[in-house]
Amino acid sequence: MGHAQRAFRPSSTSKTAFRLRRLTLPQKPWSSVSTLVRELREGRGTELGRSVVLTFDDGFRGQFVHAYPILRRHRLPATVFVVSGYVGRYSFYRHLGLEGFPRTDGTTPPLAWLPLSWDEVKEMRRHGVEIGSHSMSHRSLGLLPENEADFEARRSRQILEARLDAPVELFSYPFGSRAFGDFDWNLEEMLREMGYGGACTTVIGRCAPETDPYALPRIPMEDADSLFRVRCKLSGAYDWVGRLESIWQRLLAREHRVDNGLPIGTGFLPG
Numbered sequence: 519m520g521h522a523q524r525a526f527r528p529s530s531t532s533k534t535a536f537r538l539r540r541l542t543l544p545q546k547p548w549s550s551v552s553t554l555v556r557e558l559r560e561g562r563g564t565e566l567g568r569s570v571v572l573t574f575d576d577g578f579r580g581q582f583v584h585a586y587p588i589l590r591r592h593r594l595p596a597t598v599f600v601v602s603g604y605v606g607r608y609s610f611y612r613h614l615g616l617e618g619f620p621r622t623d624g625t626t627p628p629l630a631w632l633p634l635s636w637d638e639v640k641e642m643r644r645h646g647v648e649i650g651s652h653s654m655s656h657r658s659l660g661l662l663p664e665n666e667a668d669f670e671a672r673r674s675r676q677i678l679e680a681r682l683d684a685p686v687e688l689f690s691y692p693f694g695s696r697a698f699g700d701f702d703w704n705l706e707e708m709l710r711e712m713g714y715g716g717a718c719t720t721v722i723g724r725c726a727p728e729t730d731p732y733a734l735p736r737i738p739m740e741d742a743d744s745l746f747r748v749r750c751k752l753s754g755a756y757d758w759v760g761r762l763e764s765i766w767q768r769l770l771a772r773e774h775r776v777d778n779g780l781p782i783g784t785g786f787l788p789g
């Protein structure tokens with residue numbers, strides 16, 4: 519079942535630059551996740567207006583090579599959520615399903631899909647990119663025993679704070695779907711108690727003044743997005759997609775997890 523796979527494969531990384539250039543065209547005020555979270559927590563969500571926040575999950579090298587130069591040139595605020603246990607490793611993320619590297623036929627997946635190095639993470643941070651945690655190992659926290667979920671969130675943050683010598687207050691749930699159980703209210707509460715200020719999901723939608731800062735929805739950008747479609751997405755035309763998606767995911771989750779009696783996570787969480 520390819521949904522999560524497709525959604526999370528960095529197949530679009532090489533086109534990130536192209537899309538970002540498009541994004542810089544509409545005259546939108548830019549903001550950051552930390553600003554967004556602060557305004558939501560202080561009940562000033564109405565001041566969000568129509569600002570746009572850019573986030574990148576997983577921390578791929580391609581994001582450093584293609585997206586970061588444009589972010590820097592245009593002074594665009596952005597947040598990169600890195601998987602602490604993978605930074606600096608010469609191995610592909612397990613959730614990409616690229617096991618068996620190096621391949622026997624001698625080909626390799628694009629190196630842009632490798633995790634960032636610590637130097638790259640630090641370089642981006644020095645130039646204004648916010649760094650958040652995307653767990654230790656990119657497993658769905660909601661499908662882990664409580665102590666392991668705790669470790670994933672706590673340890674990943676400790677490592678980032680030690681490496682960056684700065685506080686880390688943002689989290690992004692691996693896989694990020696509420697309907698598939700990747701996060702829930704208990705996990706939100708756990709992050710809050712740990713001292714995180716907010717967390718991003720992959721639930722499709724835009725933030726509103728009443729949005730829970732520990733369950734921030736987002737809008738995915740696709741390879742095929744034209745400037746017109748980017749504008750549509752930013753103006754709310756895609757919000758219905760999120761509602762449909764969550765209904766679809768609930769049906770799917772039920773089919774795969776209950777009716778078929780498969781172990782939790784089978785089918786959409788490789789590894």
Ligand SMILES: [Zn+2]
Nearest residue numbers: 575576692693
């Ligand atoms: Zn991810």
